[in-house]
Amino acid sequence: MQTDRRQTNLPSPRIDLEEGSIELFDEADPICRVLIVDDDPEVIIRITSLVESGGYEVVSARTGEEALRVLDSVDCQIVLTDWHMPDMDGLALCRDLRLRQIDGYIYVLMLSVRDSTADILAGLAAGADDYVVKGAPAAEIIARLAVGRRTTQLDRSLRKSNAENRRLSVTDVLTGVHNRRFLMKYLPRELERSRRYNHPLAVISCDLDNFKRINDGFGHEAGDEILQAFATRACNATRQGMDWVARTGGEEFVIVLPETNLSGASRTADRVRQILAVQAISTSSGPLMVTVSMGVTALETAQELAAVSAPELLRVADRHLFMSKQGGRDRATVASVGCNAELLERQAGIHHATQ
Amino acid sequence: MPRNDRSYRSNKMITPPDPTYSEVRQSFVARLHREQVQLADLHDVLGSAQFDPAPAFVALETFAHRLRGAAAVFGLSELRDAAKALELAAGAAVSDLASADEPIVQDAIQLLAGRLSSLNAQPAPTAN
Numbered sequence: 001m002q003t004d005r006r007q008t009n010l011p012s013p014r015i016d017l018e019e020g021s022i023e024l025f026d027e028a029d030p031i032c033r034v035l036i037v038d039d040d041p042e043v044i045i046r047i048t049s050l051v052e053s054g055g056y057e058v059v060s061a062r063t064g065e066e067a068l069r070v071l072d073s074v075d076c077q078i079v080l081t082d083w084h085m086p087d088m089d090g091l092a093l094c095r096d097l098r099l100r101q102i103d104g105y106i107y108v109l110m111l112s113v114r115d116s117t118a119d120i121l122a123g124l125a126a127g128a129d130d131y132v133v134k135g136a137p138a139a140e141i142i143a144r145l146a147v148g149r150r151t152t153q154l155d156r157s158l159r160k161s162n163a164e165n166r167r168l169s170v171t172d173v174l175t176g177v178h179n180r181r182f183l184m185k186y187l188p189r190e191l192e193r194s195r196r197y198n199h200p201l202a203v204i205s206c207d208l209d210n211f212k213r214i215n216d217g218f219g220h221e222a223g224d225e226i227l228q229a230f231a232t233r234a235c236n237a238t239r240q241g242m243d244w245v246a247r248t249g250g251e252e253f254v255i256v257l258p259e260t261n262l263s264g265a266s267r268t269a270d271r272v273r274q275i276l277a278v279q280a281i282s283t284s285s286g287p288l289m290v291t292v293s294m295g296v297t298a299l300e301t302a303q304e305l306a307a308v309s310a311p312e313l314l315r316v317a318d319r320h321l322f323m324s325k326q327g328g329r330d331r332a333t334v335a336s337v338g339c340n341a342e343l344l345e346r347q348a349g350i351h352h353a354t355q
Numbered sequence: 356m357p358r359n360d361r362s363y364r365s366n367k368m369i370t371p372p373d374p375t376y377s378e379v380r381q382s383f384v385a386r387l388h389r390e391q392v393q394l395a396d397l398h399d400v401l402g403s404a405q406f407d408p409a410p411a412f413v414a415l416e417t418f419a420h421r422l423r424g425a426a427a428v429f430g431l432s433e434l435r436d437a438a439k440a441l442e443l444a445a446g447a448a449v450s451d452l453a454s455a456d457e458p459i460v461q462d463a464i465q466l467l468a469g470r471l472s473s474l475n476a477q478p479a480p481t482a483n
Contacts, residue, residue: 040421040424040425042379042382042386042425042429045382046379046380046383046428047428049379082424084417084420084421084424112424113423113424113427113435113439133427134424134427134428135428135432
């Protein structure tokens with residue numbers, strides 16, 4: 001039995017959010033890992049024991065270069081580094097870390113026997129967040145590590161919050177599918193990708209039939225439930241991780257089908273209509289049957305891909321949707337963009353006389 | 356931020372309850388024998404470098420710096436201070452183009468050698 005369990009319409013894995021995809025920090029597992037960098041093995045052993053006693057996981061490196069290699073493969077939140085080391089010293093390591101594009105802030109605590117004010121300033125200027133002189137009490141080192149831990153946890157929290165805000169900015173809050181902003185931003189990118197690889201691209205413009213009447217007759221709560229159910233069913237009828245759905249208006253949706261020709265898009269449209277037809281939608285006002293009108297179109301040839309922009313593609317789909325409405329609703333009008341000769345001829349610079 | 360008065364730098368390293376600490380410390384103390392030998396070797400190299408002692412001074416400076424840091428971590432403050440004195444003397448000798456028999460450097464070497472010898476002579480050295 002089809003369930004209208006709401007699901008989040010995740011973007012295609014090929015599409016990154018504006019700032020790049022970001023792994024959300026799992027607050028249930030706040031591991032804090034410390035990288036200890038020192039060229040003296042006995043010092044590493046001693047400091048490791050101390051740091052582990054503070055509840056941290058520890059990895060170590062004997063040189064600055066080795067430290068960078070470790071950081072490339074191991075997620076560390078804090079670096080506790082000596083100053084003088086062969087090849088790359090602690091200052092160079094700090095500077096290199098600050099120049100790198102790393103996901104998540106790395107807190108650097110310099111641990112050196114150099115203790116003059118000039119040394120401390122040099123360490124901080126190179127990018128260290130704190131500076132401790134070797135020989136400081138163990139409790140002080142642990143306390144300063146705790147500062148680093150708090151700082152990195154705050155960074156994680158902020159990044160998670162930013163990622164959530166970015167997600168919400170492109171997501172329709174009611175249905176969980178993408179919103180119009182996402183469609184207008186990413187449909188052009190899908191089109192560009194289709195052009196690059198000469199793959200077809202199809203869109204389906206959907207409009208729920210008689211939705212205003214449903215809202216007026218059964219209440220807005222029932223209307224919302226219908227929208228949510230349609231979004232879920234449309235997502236279930238499409239390919240996970242490839243196709244995506246956007247809500248563009250009150251009861252309007254667009255389904256984007258990369259690498260899909262007109263015949264494939266037509267089948268998808270039929271699937272969506274069938275899913276609506278076989279089962280009523282459970283609402284707070286009782287089960288309701290809902291139909292949808294759709295306009296289906298596709299760019300299939302290199303000529304079509306080159307000639308048509310994303311907004312024009314949507315306009316063609318909308319024209320087909322209009323034809324479905326005019327034709328009695330609860331149907332899909334399927335036609336290629338190639339039927340729109342004006343679009344293609346514009347590229348060749350030929351103007352048709354209007355009929 | 357570290358305080359400028361440096362007063363927190365106690366001579367005592369507060370040792371947390373740690374079953375491995377004594378083992379590591381014993382391992383470090385055992386290493387002091389090798390450090391004493393290495394210091395003697397570096398002293399010999401310096402003695403033979405009458406015309407260009409700079410590389411020997413640099414080697415002494417590096418040696419002393421490393422020993423200074425390790426001594427600090429293990430709470431051997433007198434050793435730390437002696438190593439610091441040699442590090443600073445050797446570094447100054449490089450800058451000043453001093454001769455191999457520069458008295459300040461020789462004195463610092465003797466001081467550090469004395470500290471190492473004293474520690475190596477003790478059956479169970481403790482942090483002071």
